[in-house]
Amino acid sequence: MIKNEQAGLYIHIPFCxxxxxxxxxxxxxxxxxxxxxxxxxxxxxxxxxxxxxxGQGFDTxxxxxxxxxxxxxxxxxxxxxxxxxxxxxxRQAEVTMELNPGNVSPxxxxxxxxxxxxxxxxxxQSFDDGILKFLGRRHSAREAVCAIDAARAAGFYNIGLDLxxxxxxxxxxxxxxxxxxxxSFVPEHLSCYQLSVxxxxxxxxxxxxxxxxxxxxxxxxxxxFATSHRLAEAGxxxxxxxxxxxxxxxxxRHNMKYWRHIPYLGLGPSAHSFCAGxxxxxxxxxxxxxxxxxxxxxxxxxxEELSAExxxxxxxxxxxxxxxxxxxxxxxxxxGVDLLTAKKQTLGQLVENGLVEIRxxxxxxxxxxxxxxxxxxxx
Amino acid sequence: xxNIRNFSIIAHIDHGKSTLADRLIQFxxxxxxxxxxxxxxxxMDIERERGITIKSNAISLPYRAQNGQTYTLNLIDTPGxxxxxxxxxxxxxxxxxVLLLIDAAQGVQAQTLANLYLAMEHNLEVIPIIxxxxxxxxxxxxxxxxxDSELGLDPDTHIKASAKEGTGIEEILEAIxxxxxxxxxxxDNPLAALIFDAKYDAYRGTVIHSRVFExxxxxxxxxxxxxxxxxxxxxxxxxxxxxxxxxxxxxxGEVGYIIAGVKTVSDVxxxxxxxxxxxxxxxxxxxxxxxxxVVFASIYPIASDDYQDLADxxxxxxxxxxxxxxxxxxxxxxxxxxxxxxLGLLHLDIVQERLEREYDLSIILSVPSVRYRFTLKDGSxxxxxxxxxxxxxxxxxxxxxPYIRASMMLPERxxxxxxxxxMEKRGVNSNMNYTGPxxxxxxxxxxxxxxxxxxxxxxKSVTQGYGSFDYDxxxxxxxxxxxxxxxxxxxxxxxxxxxxHRERARARALNACDRxxxxxxxxxxxxxxxxxxxxxxxxxxxxxxxxxxxxxxCYGGDITRKRKLLEKQKEGKKRMKMIGSVSIPQxxxxxxxxxxxx
Numbered sequence: 001m002i003k004n005e006q007a008g009l010y011i012h013i014p015f016c017x018x019x020x021x022x023x024x025x026x027x028x029x030x031x032x033x034x035x036x037x038x039x040x041x042x043x044x045x046x047x048x049x050x051x052x053x054x055g056q057g058f059d060t061x062x063x064x065x066x067x068x069x070x071x072x073x074x075x076x077x078x079x080x081x082x083x084x085x086x087x088x089x090x091r092q093a094e095v096t097m098e099l100n101p102g103n104v105s106p107x108x109x110x111x112x113x114x115x116x117x118x119x120x121x122x123x124x125q126s127f128d129d130g131i132l133k134f135l136g137r138r139h140s141a142r143e144a145v146c147a148i149d150a151a152r153a154a155g156f157y158n159i160g161l162d163l164x165x166x167x168x169x170x171x172x173x174x175x176x177x178x179x180x181x182x183x184s185f186v187p188e189h190l191s192c193y194q195l196s197v198x199x200x201x202x203x204x205x206x207x208x209x210x211x212x213x214x215x216x217x218x219x220x221x222x223x224x225f226a227t228s229h230r231l232a233e234a235g236x237x238x239x240x241x242x243x244x245x246x247x248x249x250x251x252x253r254h255n256m257k258y259w260r261h262i263p264y265l266g267l268g269p270s271a272h273s274f275c276a277g278x279x280x281x282x283x284x285x286x287x288x289x290x291x292x293x294x295x296x297x298x299x300x301x302x303x304e305e306l307s308a309e310x311x312x313x314x315x316x317x318x319x320x321x322x323x324x325x326x327x328x329x330x331x332x333x334x335x336g337v338d339l340l341t342a343k344k345q346t347l348g349q350l351v352e353n354g355l356v357e358i359r360x361x362x363x364x365x366x367x368x369x370x371x372x373x374x375x376x377x378x379x
Numbered sequence: 380x381x382n383i384r385n386f387s388i389i390a391h392i393d394h395g396k397s398t399l400a401d402r403l404i405q406f407x408x409x410x411x412x413x414x415x416x417x418x419x420x421x422x423m424d425i426e427r428e429r430g431i432t433i434k435s436n437a438i439s440l441p442y443r444a445q446n447g448q449t450y451t452l453n454l455i456d457t458p459g460x461x462x463x464x465x466x467x468x469x470x471x472x473x474x475x476x477v478l479l480l481i482d483a484a485q486g487v488q489a490q491t492l493a494n495l496y497l498a499m500e501h502n503l504e505v506i507p508i509i510x511x512x513x514x515x516x517x518x519x520x521x522x523x524x525x526x527d528s529e530l531g532l533d534p535d536t537h538i539k540a541s542a543k544e545g546t547g548i549e550e551i552l553e554a555i556x557x558x559x560x561x562x563x564x565x566x567d568n569p570l571a572a573l574i575f576d577a578k579y580d581a582y583r584g585t586v587i588h589s590r591v592f593e594x595x596x597x598x599x600x601x602x603x604x605x606x607x608x609x610x611x612x613x614x615x616x617x618x619x620x621x622x623x624x625x626x627x628x629x630x631x632g633e634v635g636y637i638i639a640g641v642k643t644v645s646d647v648x649x650x651x652x653x654x655x656x657x658x659x660x661x662x663x664x665x666x667x668x669x670x671x672x673v674v675f676a677s678i679y680p681i682a683s684d685d686y687q688d689l690a691d692x693x694x695x696x697x698x699x700x701x702x703x704x705x706x707x708x709x710x711x712x713x714x715x716x717x718x719x720x721x722l723g724l725l726h727l728d729i730v731q732e733r734l735e736r737e738y739d740l741s742i743i744l745s746v747p748s749v750r751y752r753f754t755l756k757d758g759s760x761x762x763x764x765x766x767x768x769x770x771x772x773x774x775x776x777x778x779x780x781p782y783i784r785a786s787m788m789l790p791e792r793x794x795x796x797x798x799x800x801x802m803e804k805r806g807v808n809s810n811m812n813y814t815g816p817x818x819x820x821x822x823x824x825x826x827x828x829x830x831x832x833x834x835x836x837x838x839k840s841v842t843q844g845y846g847s848f849d850y851d852x853x854x855x856x857x858x859x860x861x862x863x864x865x866x867x868x869x870x871x872x873x874x875x876x877x878x879x880h881r882e883r884a885r886a887r888a889l890n891a892c893d894r895x896x897x898x899x900x901x902x903x904x905x906x907x908x909x910x911x912x913x914x915x916x917x918x919x920x921x922x923x924x925x926x927x928x929x930x931x932x933c934y935g936g937d938i939t940r941k942r943k944l945l946e947k948q949k950e951g952k953k954r955m956k957m958i959g960s961v962s963i964p965q966x967x968x969x970x971x972x973x974x975x976x977x
Binding site for chain 2: 010193194195196217218220221224241242255258259264266270271272273274279281304310313314317318321345346348349350353355368370371372373374375376377378
């Protein structure tokens with residue numbers, strides 16, 4: 001099945017108007033570079049056109065960032081046209097774009113649809129203005145509501161909302177309010193991330209200097225369970241640690257490729273690619289990215305060939321982050337490890353403690369297991 | 380022979396022996412300043428770090444004395460810890476005199492006295508040296524008083540020195556020449572050479588360190604070890620300079636090395652006598668005894684794949700340490716390993732450290748044990764040094780454990796707390812003796828098992844480092860013994876089983892449970908740690924489960940990063956031991972091993 005599955009295409013738009021306090025992704029606040037960046041991006045596509053991922057068509061496209069919605073309509077169009085001429089794109093492809101609330105006009109959204117974008121992932125994060133301010137978001141709760149409404153009005157029937165919990169000053173009640181507000185829009189997809197404070201983000205300094213603390217383990221677990229239970233009740237499937245879909249067809253097909261070693265090609269600064277046991281990634285520096293491509297050089301900065309052991313480890317930890325878990329027979333066929341035999345005693349212990357289930361040839365985490373997926377991977 | 384002097388430096392620990400040796404070497408110019416490394420004779424890292432001398436070493440110093448003659452001064456270094464007292468005695472047997480080093484601030488300590496007695500047993504000329512006179516706290520008058528009253532030596536014979544600052548060095552060298560008698564013996568007599576040490580050399584095999592008392596030995600000779608009558612052909616003899624310096628022969632009175640194609644150090648017994656096959660001496664030199672280990676523990680590789688590496692490393696280690704013994708052992712919990720015998724706890728520490736440092740092995744040690752004696756109901760007698768071999772309790776008629784006599788020297792103000800410690804350690808038949816104003820010599824008979832735990836550390840801490848301690852093994856005494864097991868998540872960890880006195884079992888078990896609780900990382904489920912005698916649980920602690928650790932996001936770029944983190948954690952886990960489904964870090968085993976109260 002994996003052989004037949006088409007690849008995913010990721011395009012990183014590394015620009016933001018300002019940096020959110022918690023964000024550790026690569027982006028810069030230099031919109032003046034956007035035109036040159038797009039030229040470079042087109043050159044990168046042209047490069048892959050001649051030496052594409054071997055024999056691959058693509059059935060998902062993901063425009064992430066950064067803030068892709070900073071690009072003008074015409075610029076999105078230019079990119080989408082180039083994608084379609086450089087790559088073989090499936091007619092049924094899932095084409096996602098990340099959208100930040102604020103300054104998205106109905107016309108812009110209608111145009112996105114016309115150029116092939118059929119899924120929006122909106123960075124709502126919270127419906128509480130205090131929390132939004134704390135996170136350094138530029139938008140208000142009201143603007144988030146407007147964006148969702150506008151997206152619906154523009155005819156998007158596959159919308160995902162990003163939310164964050166476990167923020168200093170946010171108790172379960174406040175979080176539930178945001179969650180309920182989100183549910184009122186009946187989104188097809190929800191990503192509920194527990195806030196992690198990465199070093200080198202402004203938030204990190206703030207947590208340290210103001211003596212703020214992240215939720216204790218038991219509290220974090222309360223958030224996790226409460227979210228999962230509430231969303232299950234509302235008909236969402238908790239298909240990955242932080243991701244929920246209103247039915248399997250609304251799972252993020254693109255993101256699922258990351259978790260199952262399906263090939264993906266990443267374009268743009270800092271984008272990662274994976275194919276046939278090899279992973280490589282571009283320079284994270286926009287200026288260097290542009291310069292490399294203008295000089296006819298590859299922007300790839302580093303690559304790694306994964307050993308069988310590394311692939312097996314990745315498959316294990318990625319699989320155990322998903323509700324589907326691991327197909328044991330396939331795992332053995334691909335990685336040469338019979339988990340049931342090799343980890344018999346540990347798995348027995350985990351089953352007994354209600355952390356994993358072994359059923360129909362699959363090893364999958366329970367909800368409690370998902371909460372400790374990082375450790376499960378160490379079996 | 381008139382121009383040879385064989386001597387040793389003896390001292391209490393930290394009284395500056397290695398520094399003085401360095402100064403003597405520098406003064407006589409054996410090495411230039413450039414390749415001089417402090418504490419030259421201690422050439423293992425561990426020795427230098429711990430400031431102790433583990434294996435003895437020797438060096439020949441050429442010295443032109445004030446009388447115009449040139450002398451060869453053979454300095455024979457001695458180990459400085461109770462675990463190695465036999466080696467000390469063999470080194471001293473190779474000398475005619477000693478420098479007795481006394482710290483000007485600390486004065487006479489237990490080992491000063493113990494070493495002096497050893498030197499006197501060998502009829503050696505003793506030159507007292509008051510070292511560290513540069514210290515502000517130096518109290519030379521008091522030390523002179525102690526030399527007179529406690530050591531019974533003529534205080535007028537002393538030399539004041541500061542090895543650190545290099546004062547008094549020439550005076551010491553002159554005293555060695557003038558006061559230590561030259562060796563006696565004749566180069567024409569049948570060969571009698573004492574083995575005082577042996578080292579393994581990867582290219583030449585065993586290098587025997589020897590003092591020739593009678594006769595002479597040269598390359599091509601057929602020699603015989605009198606202990607086991609094995610014979611070898613001598614390949615090379617020579618002196619010790621900084622490196623080995625080949626000579627035509629070694630004659631009566633000389634100290635040097637003999638290389639004779641001996642494969643391992645354990646083929647050579649320290650204290651044995653070498654003679655010629657053709658023209659043997661009538662009797663071996665006196666004083667030989669076989670050293671017997673008193674502390675036993677098992678060593679296991681953390682990763683069972685490393686078993687062969689461990690086996691190879693032990694074999695190599697053994698080449699250099701004849702007093703270390705080992706044999707194959709296996710544990711239900713820890714797999715294949717080795718049961719090892721040590722001269723004492725320090726010896727055990729050193730072996731462990733060297734295996735980890737020099738051979739890059741991650742190992743787990745079982746709780747050390749002494750050798751117990753059981754008389755069974757059928758009258759048979761069984762020696763057990765491994766809890767795994769503990770006999771069926773129903774069959775035991777009588778259990779006995781080895782006792783030692785602990786000799787301690789301490790300032791009077793610590794007497795109360797030391798006595799309390801000794802009683803706690805089941806000490807009996809105490810004996811107390813005031814050796815000088817404010818100083819007490821205290822002795823107790825104690826079970827060796829109590830001493831090998833943490834007695835020495837605690838003794839040092841209650842005496843704030845001012846006390847000194849030495850022991851001799853006495854005899855076996857009847858004792859109420861039980862086998863105490865530790866269970867982790869219901870699985871018995873046999874490497875943590877201990878044979879203990881019944882009254883100590885509960886406290887030991889509680890302590891072990893607490894230590895393990897602190898050292899075993901939380902896992903995904905609750906883990907019970909229990910101490911048991913047979914099926915009776917006598918202690919218990921619980922490690923709660925951790926319940927959320929998952930990182931929120933894992934997309935394209937995060938995967939490599941996340942995998943690298945997991946790889947690192949997995950690498951760390953390799954250094955842990957899986958017991959059932961619980962990973963136990965090496966530190967947990969060490970914590971139990973070093974246990975008892977803090």
